[in-house]
Amino acid sequence: MAERLSADARKEALGGIPGWTEVQGREAIGKTFVFRDFNEAFGFMTRAALVAEKMDHHPEWRNVYKTVEVVLSTHDAGGVTNLDIELATKMNAIAKLTQG
Ligand SMILES: C[C@H](O)[C@H](O)[C@H]1CNC2=NC(N)=NC(=O)C2=N1
Numbered sequence: 001m002a003e004r005l006s007a008d009a010r011k012e013a014l015g016g017i018p019g020w021t022e023v024q025g026r027e028a029i030g031k032t033f034v035f036r037d038f039n040e041a042f043g044f045m046t047r048a049a050l051v052a053e054k055m056d057h058h059p060e061w062r063n064v065y066k067t068v069e070v071v072l073s074t075h076d077a078g079g080v081t082n083l084d085i086e087l088a089t090k091m092n093a094i095a096k097l098t099q100g
Pocket of ligand 1: 058
């Protein structure tokens with residue numbers, strides 16, 4: 001199983017994934033993505049869902065129109081692991097593609 005990152009390791013990893021920050025009150029990372037419209041937002045979610053399923057690592061997320069709020073943590077580990085960092089990195093890349 002993936003290892004829970006220390007607070008220092010989390011901070012360091014967050015430095016490499018623009019827009020992602022610590023969630024207050026729990027060990028998790030989050031980012032709010034804002035797209036041009038619902039079509040783009042849902043396109044992002046569709047692509048990200050396929051990647052998440054392949055990784056067997058799943059986001060907590062909420063979509064309202066063109067905004068997608070994402071929270072990542074590794075429930076099995078009770079915190080943030082490299083799986084979250086990897087999925088966050090992939091989501092940033094997918095968002096870039098989605099936004100054209
Ligand atoms: C059995 C299954 O592999 C586990 O429950 C996986 C599925 N997806 C998961 N996703 C996330 N975010 N954290 C987990 O601990 C997790 N565990």
